[in-house]
Amino acid sequence: MKIAFFDTHQFDKKAFNKANQNFNLDIQFHETCLNEKTARLAQGTQVVCSFVNDKITDACIKELASYGVRLIALRCAGFNHVDIVSAQKQGVLVARVPSYSPHAVAEFATGMLLSLNRKIHRAYLRVKELNFSLDGLEGFDLYQKTVGVIGGGKIGNIFAHIMTSFGCHVLMYDIVKDPELEKNKSIKYTDLENLFCQSDVISLHLPLTPETHHIIDQVSISKMKEGVYIINTGRGSLIDSIALIEGLKNKKIAGAALDVYEEEENIFFQDLSDKILQDDTLARLLSFPNVLVTSHQAFLTKEALQNIAVTTLENIEEFIKTGSVTTERLVNPKHHLQ
Numbered sequence: 001m002k003i004a005f006f007d008t009h010q011f012d013k014k015a016f017n018k019a020n021q022n023f024n025l026d027i028q029f030h031e032t033c034l035n036e037k038t039a040r041l042a043q044g045t046q047v048v049c050s051f052v053n054d055k056i057t058d059a060c061i062k063e064l065a066s067y068g069v070r071l072i073a074l075r076c077a078g079f080n081h082v083d084i085v086s087a088q089k090q091g092v093l094v095a096r097v098p099s100y101s102p103h104a105v106a107e108f109a110t111g112m113l114l115s116l117n118r119k120i121h122r123a124y125l126r127v128k129e130l131n132f133s134l135d136g137l138e139g140f141d142l143y144q145k146t147v148g149v150i151g152g153g154k155i156g157n158i159f160a161h162i163m164t165s166f167g168c169h170v171l172m173y174d175i176v177k178d179p180e181l182e183k184n185k186s187i188k189y190t191d192l193e194n195l196f197c198q199s200d201v202i203s204l205h206l207p208l209t210p211e212t213h214h215i216i217d218q219v220s221i222s223k224m225k226e227g228v229y230i231i232n233t234g235r236g237s238l239i240d241s242i243a244l245i246e247g248l249k250n251k252k253i254a255g256a257a258l259d260v261y262e263e264e265e266n267i268f269f270q271d272l273s274d275k276i277l278q279d280d281t282l283a284r285l286l287s288f289p290n291v292l293v294t295s296h297q298a299f300l301t302k303e304a305l306q307n308i309a310v311t312t313l314e315n316i317e318e319f320i321k322t323g324s325v326t327t328e329r330l331v332n333p334k335h336h337l338q
């Protein structure tokens, strides 16, 4: 049986071809994203494999189901881009890779914070132009600062511990408390209001759900400290980009590091260097010297790619052999609607 892989890039072809030596599945790599218009490429297969920027809407799922697709194997952890309720109605299973390297993302968030604060990205460009001046490159010590972590799951947990190793105080907000986390005396759970008021740096490590959509908006920004730094390696729509731009313009927000962006689907992962950028909001964000944007790359380590490839191929192989996938790797609609 052919497996149709969508939105594939050199980095994942390499990892999947290597991992597939132990599975021997018949993989068909497509560069295009999966959406209702491209779903027809799945004709003749029961399994499609999708990444973060595919648009797996109700219409797309109906189309896939009409061709006999029975499994959407996500090669990512997040599943906000899939209409899970529709998949359930159409009898299409959705499997994911619940964890592949939380360290990769937490370490990248740390790197973004360091670069943004200490202006490393600006210094790199300056020195290339033989400009060795230091004016405008001042940062601040992270030591003794308060870092608010929103979402203390696998990634938020590791990020919080990294921050404590810098001598920071961590304020954590999560709907579920992990008693292990507070064994570290520098980490305290708090409510969202207090986290917004007290934090010098806020880092987002939440899934995107109806409840977390625009968790950073005009109202929450108004509660934050003057000069706050915001780091987002979670999902773009956790932040209202227009409110973020306003906060940057009036200098309430001193800097933002964004690995994800609300409208990234048709932009991130592509070389648009000879095109005219049509997204004015992203163009405005890119114009700030104190905004660091990366193209959803926090996951991109050798270890993470290998884990993603092996777990995804295991999910597909299990489905082919048994007609289902291990429960922990199946996306549960109730979970999605929490």
Ligand code: NAI
Pocket (backbone or CB within 6 Å): 077, 078, 098, 099, 102, 105, 150, 151, 152, 153, 154, 155, 156, 173, 174, 175, 176, 205, 206, 207, 208, 209, 211, 212, 233, 234, 235, 259, 260, 296, 297, 298, 299, 300
């Ligand atoms: P996780 O499931 O281990 O942790 C998520 C945490 O968020 C959980 O502790 C959960 O209780 C909490 N949470 C859920 N809804 C909440 C709410 N309404 N309010 C407060 N807390 C809430 O997930 P993990 O592995 O830590 O990943 C976090 C997110 O990071 C993913 O959902 C994904 O969107 C993003 N991610 C980004 C990557 C990148 O390359 N930039 C790569 C991998 C994940």
